[in-house]
Amino acid sequence: MDESSRRRFLALAGGGGLVAALGCRASGARSELVKPLPDALFIRHGAHNAETRLESLSPGQLVTPNDRFYVRNHGPTPRLSAAGWRLEIHGDAVARPVSLTYDELVTLPSRTITRYLECAGNGRAFFAELLGFAADGDPWRDGAYGVATWTGVPLARLLGLAGLRDGAAWVMPVGLDGDGYARPLPLAKAMMEDTILAYRMNGGPLPMDHGFPARVVVPGWIGAASVKWVGALEVSTREPMVPANTEDYVLLGADYPRPPPVLTTQVIRSAVCMPWPGLLPAGRRTIYGLAWSPFGAIARVEVSLDGGHNFTRVARLIGDDLPVAGTWWQLELEAPPGELSITPRAVDEHGHTQPPLSQQRLNDKGYLFAAPVPHPIRFV
Incomplete structure (x- = not known):
């Protein structure tokens, strides 16, 4: 979609809800995000982004409550209404354009999935540290990781309503945010049964900060592929060239070719769910953490107590262990007073594991940090 087409689309598809939202942002009458972001639950990153404090989550409860789910926006949250929203399915690779209201969308056969979302830049701080x-x-x-139970319509079913022409190869969800954020998907990924246009999150309507009225959920891929506030699905024979796949979510650096590789699949990761650094009384303690993989369920979490040199302990997995969602783990520890680091390393059911720090590739934008991270704790 070229710039002039996108401007026309935003003007036509957004309706009064988008115009009102833009007007409110311009006047400064509303905050740039909607939900409360108390310091006890979130670390703020600028005006549009909020990192979940993992220590605020309940061990064993895999699904992240909406009020604690991280926020990664490219700009202010648009205030859209279901009544004024439409989904336009169009492009040179559809047989017939389709326009759906919100009420029509939610009456279509749906699918419910539990999957995680994660920002491509999650772990960026560790490149420096x-x-x-x-x-x-x-x-x-x-x-910048959270698990939710999403309900929506598979993209395959929506594309079937429009009919695909021979040569259809790309599907680009386009958002109704101020810049019309868009990120193309190869048709094969769009047609997977768990790639959906979600309109419910954890049993209720999508919160505004998380894409209301509807967002794409693309399991296993970087969060930037799961476009929020979707107003159109553009189907084409050629890959659209937009900032999200040419400039923003690509691997730049001395080790990468030009044009740069485009980010798609996430990486397997794990974390200790404690403040940074941690502070605990000495003695027998239970350490909790999370582990997740874009490829499947977690098989085990190995733990090093010497800064990641030797992984001599195996944590116990607790609660649900769901593919492309994750699991909680716990480690019983007898800790004397002093400094200690706890380094988890996840292994999934297919044998994927976190690479050693020596194999972590650098890139200018700090994407896809996958190495095990020593979490510092002081026992007093």
């Missing part, structure tokens, strides 16, 4: 490499962007640690 562990490798001495100053990457561009907000210094997320581990909290």
Whole structure:
């Protein structure tokens, strides 16, 4: 979609809800995000982003409550109404354009999935802290990760309503935010049964900050692929060239070719769910954490107590262990007074594991940090 087409689309598809939202943002009458972001639950990164404090979550409860789910926005949250919203399915690779209201969308056969979302920059802070490499962007640690139960219509069913022409190869969800954020998907990924246009999150309507009225959920891929506030699905024979796949969510750096590789699948990761650094009374303690993989369920979490040199302990997995969602783990520890680091390393059911720090590739934007992270704790 070229710039002039996008401006026309935003003007036509957004309706009064989008115009009102833009007007409110311009006047400064509303805050840039909607839900409360108390310091006890979130670390703020600028005006539009909030990292979940993982220590605020309940061990064993895999699904992240909406009020604690991280926020990663490219701008202010648009205030859209269901009544004024439409989904336009169009492009040179559809047989017939389709326009759906919100009421029509929610009556279509739906699917409910439990999957995680994670920002591509989750772990960016560790490039500097562990490798001495100053990457561009907000210094997320581990909290740009959350699991939700999503309900929506598979993209395959929506595309079937429009009919696909021979040569259809790309599907680009386009958002109704101020810049019309868009990110194309290969048709094969869009047609997977768990790639959905979600309109419910954890049993209720999508919160505004998380994409109301509807957002794409693309399991296993970077969060930037799960476009929020979707107003259109553009189907094409050629890959659309937009900032999200040419400039923003690509791997830049000395080790990467030009044009740069486009980010798609996430990486397997784990985290200790404690403040950074941790502070605990000495003695027998239970340490909790999370582990997740874009490829399947977690098989085990190995733990090092010497800074990641030797992984001699195996944590116990607790609660649900769901593919492309994650699991909680716990470790019983007898800790004397002093300093200690706890380094988890996840292994999934297919044998994928976190690479050693020596194999973590650098990139200018600090994407896809996957190495095990020593979490510092002082026992007193």
